[in-house]
Amino acid sequence: xxxxxxxxxxxxxxxxxxxxxxxxxxxxxxxxxxxxxxxxxxxxxxxxxxxxxxxxxxxxxxxxxxxxxxxxxxxxxxxxxx
Numbered sequence: 244x245x246x247x248x249x250x251x252x253x254x255x256x257x258x259x260x261x262x263x264x265x266x267x268x269x270x271x272x273x274x275x276x277x278x279x280x281x282x283x284x285x286x287x288x289x290x291x292x293x294x295x296x297x298x299x300x301x302x303x304x305x306x307x308x309x310x311x312x313x314x315x316x317x318x319x320x321x322x323x324x325x
Contacts, residue, residue, distance in 0.1 A: 253301060254279030257308030265316045278319075282312025289314075 258275030261282065286307035290296065297303040 249301070249304075250280055250283065251276060253283060253304045253308050256305050257282055257312045260305075260309050261312035261316050264313060265320070278312045278315050279308050282310070282315050283308035284311065285314055286311025 254276045255272070256279065258277070258279030261278060262275055283304065286309070289311065290307055297306050
């Protein structure tokens with residue numbers, strides 16, 4: 244159960260940060276969590292493919308999820324404009 248709570252917290256922080264960096268209307272708390280968690284998956288894949296491993300712990304998890312969430316927000320906005 245603590246693993247789920249960890250990823251919810253990391254997802255919320257990463258999604259919120261991505262929303263602030265990407266400057267927009269935002270998607271709400273639930274979507275921020277979803278984007279952050281999905282961003283963690285995307286960021287983990289990207290960092291792994293580039294053979295880059297940020298430090299462990301919650302800060303490293305937030306960094307990876309943040310990078311992935313920013314990419315997902317950018318892609319989402321591109322799709323919405325199309």
